[in-house]
Amino acid sequence: MYELIQVAENSYYIDCPAKIGLYKLSDTEVLLIDSGSDKDAGKKVKKHLDEKGWTLKAIYNTHSNADHIGGNEYLQNQTGCKIYAPGIECDFTNHPILEPSYLYGGYPFGALRHKFLLAKESRAEYLTAENLPEGLEIINLPGHFFDMVGFRTADDVVYLADCLSSRATLDKYGIGVLYDVAAYIDTLEAVKNMKAKLFIPSHAEPAEDMTELAQYNIDKVKEISERITELCKEPLNFESILQKLFDLYGLTMTPQQYVLIGSTLRSYLSYLLDSGRLELKAENNMLLFKA
Secondary structure, eight states: OOEEEEOSSSEEEEESSSOEEEEESSSSEEEEEOOOSSHHHHHHHHHHHHHHTOEEEEEEOSOOOHHHHTTHHHHHHHHOOEEEEOHHHHHHHHSTTHHHHHHHTSSOOGGGSSTTTOOOOOOOEEOOGGGSOTTEEEEEOTTSSTTOEEEEETTSEEEEETSOOOHHHHHHHOOOOOSOHHHHHHHHHHHHTOOOSEEEETTSOOBSOOHHHHHHHHHHHHHHHHHHHHHTTSOBOHHHHHHHHHHHTTOOOOHHHHHHHHHHHHHHHHHHHHTTSOEEEEETTEEEEEO
């Protein structure tokens, strides 16, 4: 774990639960794509930098989930590096309390104010073309989170962030966390048509072709949409649908799973309402969803 793996002349990744990209700007200067889940991850990254004699110039965050920005604070304090993040992701990176607040829909209680959902604050700037170094190209990958991006390096390695999950993860947990279902499907369709020397997703194994895995993720989204629609043949409120989804996919209810899957369910319900597959009705002061 946390092994530094070279995949092209200047492109590397650090093998950890949310893979960290590393790109050499010169013989002595590097940038990171994401920073891992916490201070300990940052320390492991810093050890690689010190052993190689590399100076960290910047961290480019793909999005603001805590497992991708958790090492920001430590690395920025240790190296003085710049941090860049796209759009809304920059706001969440500067104010990480926004992530558990968004997921919960209000001020998060103590069990949600944990490093899994709440990273340490870091000083991020908005990612623009002007602060993108030579050799790095932005790829917009919305859907999983607000303004998520990936990056293509000059040696044709593409870092795909969280735009798809491994087969093993989908088979085990069933439901991946999503913000915008329609945008997510569009992103996966785009990934199917991408070409690169190597693709590095954050939560799946690197591969030269992502077509089959992207389609597997699309198929899973369609399956979940169908199951929610089936559940709503009779009018159901949100909590009832959530309970039935947990039962269907064999999930265990915890505060973290409640907010992650609950937020994702709300996104699916919006998607199904907007596409006309569900309708809303109010009954006995409850909002009900019906196919």
